[in-house]
Amino acid sequence: MxxxxxxxxxxxxxxxxxxxxxxxxxxxxxxxxxxxxxxxxxxxxxxxxxxxxxxxxxxxxxxxxxxxxxxxxxxxxxxxxxxxxxxxxxxxxxxxxxxxxxxxxxxxxxxxxxxxxxxTADPVRPQDAVLDRVDLVRELNRLPHAQRRVLCLAFYGDLTQAQIADVTGWPLGTVKSHTRRGLLRLARSLEDRAE
CATH class of the missing domain: 1.10.1740.10 (RNA polymerase sigma factor, region 2, helix turn helix motif)
Structure with missing residues (x-):
């Protein structure tokens, strides 16, 4: 109509x-x-x-x-x-x-x-993907325990920040701070390795 x-x-x-x-x-x-x-x-x-x-x-x-x-x-x-x-x-x-x-x-x-x-013109080869994961795990292991725990719960546990706060017993603000600092540190480490 x-x-x-x-x-x-x-x-x-x-x-x-x-x-x-x-x-x-x-x-x-x-x-x-x-x-x-x-x-x-x-x-x-x-x-x-x-x-x-x-x-x-x-x-x-x-x-x-x-x-x-x-x-x-x-x-x-x-x-x-x-x-x-x-x-x-x-x-x-x-x-x-x-x-x-x-x-x-x-x-x-x-x-x-x-x-x-x-x-699609530049597909990621499976070997490169494995190497990227190895680099990521290595850099995660270099993080302080609290940052590593928060990021692992987020990435591998697929938890939200509020859920991570419940699991760890930490305040939500603390979880957010650890997440932010951990991600910044990971980014810097991975960029340094890429150069």
Whole structure:
């Protein structure tokens, strides 16, 4: 069901003079929202459809426009322009937002695809994975007992910090401090070994 199918045309609602309808809309008369939508949703939907080239996205934008218009109706000034022109202004901003969001999604997808292709182009050999685990265990064993215990419970026991606090009897803040210090120390040690 399309956005417009939700409100089929009604001659009684579309016959009201524009200025009277605009006054009711600005005053917050909920019945006027339906009339405004029925009268000008085809205009907004047409603009969105032409700009976005996607019917479903155009319908979403159309609904967003009328929702924004209703919530921002106090910003409309009766003597400064027509209600449909004000709606078109909102529509242009919402269409621009939708296009920007589409561009961001495309960039994110492209970046993810590039990372994935890099990852598959340079697969980790099983021998390297074993060596990495050996390095990690060696560096874990060099940590102070409390830091090692917290990190082992987190990594190998799959426990949250709150669960680790319950198991060890240490305050949660202490567990968090040991976790942070242990991770920082591990990172420094592993970076030094990589160089």
């Amino acid at each position: 399309t956005a417009l199918a939700a409100f089929p045309p009604s001659p009684a609602l579309t016959a009201e003079p524009e200025h009277a309808l605009a006054r009711r809309f600005v005053s917050g008369d909920e019945g006027s929202l339906e009339a405004v939508y029925r009268r000008w949703a085809p205009l907004v939907l047409s603009l969105a459809g032409q700009s976005l080239g996607d019917g479903a996205e155009a319908e979403d934008v159309t609904q967003t426009v009328f929702l924004a218009a209703w919530h921002g109706r106090h910003g409309y000034r009766l003597g400064r322009g027509t209600l449909p022109a004000w709606l078109v202004g909102i529509a242009r901003r919402k269409i621009a937002d939708a296009l920007s969001a589409r561009t961001r999604r495309t960039r994110i997808a492209a970046a993810a695809a590039a990372r994935e292709s890099t990852r």
